[in-house]
Amino acid sequence: MWWPPFLYPPPASAYVAAMSAVSLASMANAGLAELRGRHMAYSKFWHVVAAGSTAGGGKGNGKQAGGALLRSRDGMLVAYAPALLAAAASFAVPGAVVGARAQLLSAALAAHFLKRILEVLFVHRYSGSMPLDTAATIGCSYLLSTATMIYAQHLSRGLPEPPVDLLYPGVLLVAVGLAGNFYHHYLLSRLRADGGGDGDKGYKIPRGGLFELVTCPHYLFEILGFFGFAMIAQTAYALAVATGTAAYLAGRSCATRRWYESKFEEFPARIKALVPYLL
Template structure:
């Protein structure tokens, strides 16, 4: 992939790999998924599936479905510590560590934090799982191929910009997931939704998405590859569209929902 020379100040040159090039281009195009979410074409899980898709065919309990979503990506991250040599350097170690930690957190949240009462389409679970797995593998592989290329002029990992954003993102996401989990009654089969409060929920309906985006931006700054930035962009647009759809859902379900509460970014969007 030909990459403008000016961008090499911040980004490694794209490696000569057909696989990484195809994945990068595909990931950029996938950013349009956020528009689909905003328009109401939602991936079939959580409240949006119950609202719009009464016909359910192959389905899994939500907890099982979400474990399928995250576990392969986590295992890919773990395997990378054996597959790639320690001589790859600190940045490579940080890329693998941040991705592995992100998906380990998601797996632990599914098991110990989130409360589930519904179902998830089996094909949706498998699609998300494959997407996260492929993203993790490609992120690690793309950075590994970049090790012998000229380094970016500005190191966004030092003095901790990338790691700092990742830490803020993962901590803020976990905190707001805890708030959401406490909203749900602890009885199986309870389908009641409530308007969240606490943290940044007084400003946006999806602060957990905001912090997840910050986490992925942090990973991209640690990696500084074209693919990692493409992945962060795609995640931001998708979660932005989903946040917009969530706010619209709350407005339709709760007459007293405060109109000043934005979808994703306080006071802006």
């Protein structure tokens, strides 16, 4: 049977095979949901929809009305901390990360989620709240995908090495993704710090960096980071996660661009959603 030369042969694990299919399908479906206006309960879109439903006299958002709520900052910490702990703890589990590839994968995943937590604490500016069950669901998803990526890498020990070695290009791509994502998150935080824009939330059209060309360059660099993980791992599961993440963030990017167009009549038509000049 033909198999891509840049991937390890699939391990004899029904769990990893099933998780590869589930991760790709669920993330792609989430991206389609974003395009159709069904947003996860942690974005500006969800708060607008929830507020509008309540003001209109309807039932509103059930989670907002009756479920436990966290401050948005606390909710994002709940979402990211378990995955960071899993990646860091893998170094303490005997035999879990053996060899340069496995060690670099766990280190890259730990760096990714550590960066996210540091941004939550020191960079991002939040308003509003997040349902506890949403934070817990996102946290479980990140934890499961991180642990499974490390486990799939562990199962690749003893399998033939892929003919095409992408390990160190993958490390470079992760570094580019982390740096670019942080830089554009910083630009967004400065936008909110300046005030003005859309009411008391301070929304403005982002400027600087790749914001001159696309609405969501921070998502573009996050996608690059996830494909960097896939290049370090060179497992089918890591590639499925990266592809699913790209599909989801593409949907969010298109929804974001649509939102900016609805908020700002002067939004430039030349600015794409995710990929400069293309998408």
